[in-house]
Amino acid sequence: VIPGWFSEISPMWPGEAHSLKIEKILFQGKSDYQDVMVFQSSTYGKVLVLDGVIQLTERDECAYQEMITHLPLCSIPNPTKVLVIGGGDGGVLREVARYSSIEQIDICEIDKMVVDVSKQFFPAVAVGYEDPRVTLHVGDGVAFLKAVPAGTYDAVIVDSSDPIGPAQELFEKPFFQTVANALRPGGVVCTQAESIWLHMHIIEDIVANCRQIFKGSVNYAWTTVPTYPSGVIGFMLCSTEGPAVDFKHPVNPIDANDSQKSRPLKFYNSEIHTAAFCLPSFAKKVIDAK
């Protein structure tokens, strides 16, 4: 441990730890589910940490929030009903709210402290909660999805933390089945899907489960987020049987109907959308395996 520095040490990435210089610790608490900390870093703005794992920083959160939201929503013509599982910081809500075609945005976050801390310390992220189309449900995403009528949503976005902790069951097969049931035919899901450098085995299992459950398209995309372990993070993009979805070629350009022209996108664009699905050979071998 280096005084004045935060190091992200975890058994999920043994032998390595990204570190950020701490200017000031702004919040430390313990919710019913996890330790919650916020600190002012020297070079990445404010940082949200759950159980010692970096969840977002002000400097690079745009990459993750924009990609996890626009990869699925630009792949279907007219999203109207969207569900976010996790994502209590509100960043995905901010991005989902850009689509004027959307009428209903539900979010199910298990930890109320994450919501409250985000509103207090990350107002530019939690701004997503201000959209009148948003309804917050505090509770377990699995139970929420089981109670949802079949075929309700055009899109589900699973903005989870990592498999160790409260999000563990969001990486398991039964959860993907409940997501599929809640989606309309040709509906899409996008999940936080770890790092190809660190978690190829987890990704292999997730892809195998998704291939069995989602009979439309199943693709893996990835992007750069400097403050996530190994500097990259991926996404599973799946669609249910029904109207075909080609994730690699967006049909619904975000800029066409962006309701937030005053806050332009910092990261996502249609070229980086297509590029996100290009994988190194060691990952293609596992993910594209027929």
Ligand SMILES: NCCCCCc1nc2ccccc2[nH]1
């Ligand atoms: N080790 C990579 C972690 C990725 C975390 C993504 C993320 N960031 C979040 C912030 C608040 C609530 C849920 C979240 N999920």
